[in-house]
Amino acid sequence: MQLLKDKIRAEGRYLGKGILKVDSFMNHQIDPKLMKAIGEEFAERFKDTGATRILTAETSGIAPALAFAMAMNLPVVFARKHQPVTMAKNPFKESAESHTHGNMVELIVSPEYLMPTDRVIIIDDFLASARTIKALVKLVNTSGATLVGVGAVIEKAFEGGRAALGDLGVKVESLAAIINFDDEKINFG
């Protein structure tokens, strides 16, 4: 997605150790025009999946997943890290190591919003080590729903997340794939 790559080149900053700062438009501040375009791009790529629901995780997945949900007119569910008092009893739970913070986080989804009849697309901001996305896949499997697609805004291809996901039998789409940061530059695949 050229618009996204241009934005990453213009505002993204490589901080070393594989860390990319994109908080001016994606995970602290959000650029609404770009996010809308991201949602529309996902909608184009997943239009033939017969999806009924979109699943993402707190926090940074919410913006791209909502933009996608608006473009598809589908409900979006974000897995919670803490179980709120308003959540139904006996929710689905999975653990995943946080990429940014290093600690283990829980991902919790109410069975009310992930059902065996659902066809689910998982969306997240990054596909890096794929730990969060793998936990979301497990939640889908536990619920009995059918996974029909996985989408990430930015892929760090050098972290091997795509391979770590294994053969899911569904399209795995990223909108900008970074192959390396050689010469301190952001190099796309």
Add this chain to the structure above:
Amino acid sequence: MQLLKDKIRAEGRYLGKGILKVDSFMNHQIDPKLMKAIGEEFAERFKDTGATRILTAETSGIAPALAFAMAMNLPVVFARKHQPVTMAKNPFKESAESHTHGNMVELIVSPEYLMPTDRVIIIDDFLASARTIKALVKLVNTSGATLVGVGAVIEKAFEGGRAALGDLGVKVESLAAIINFDDEKINFG
């Protein structure tokens, strides 16, 4: 906002002790059509404020704030609860007691995205005790930016948040104000 009140009546569930479950469309699952309409309603109410930036807090503020940002074509910043490695040094920090979880949470914003020249509208999902919104107001004041509006999707008027905010000198708008849950019913003002 009639559409929102109808949705709350149809899907909201009063759980006792002032707690309203709206996780089918707002803070676990999100209804994209309703959220778009919420954003447009905020845009109509705040169109004359000359706002330059929207500020909200993780997690449940992100969806309405992004929908509003899309309608206004303004950048939206969400205060983080934990400081990511990608955040600039010496961010603005405030503490607030979590309404849902009871514990203290930090709200952290990078000075890169809240500047003295900004005119800021604060958006959150609920105006209840106003603790989160008060912390966001302090962040705006600390940054030197000018607060020009406060918007909440649902107001629990009986929790006194509006009074607790004091005289901010700006419009405080909620899209559905609940005055009480008498007779276990959701009663709007």
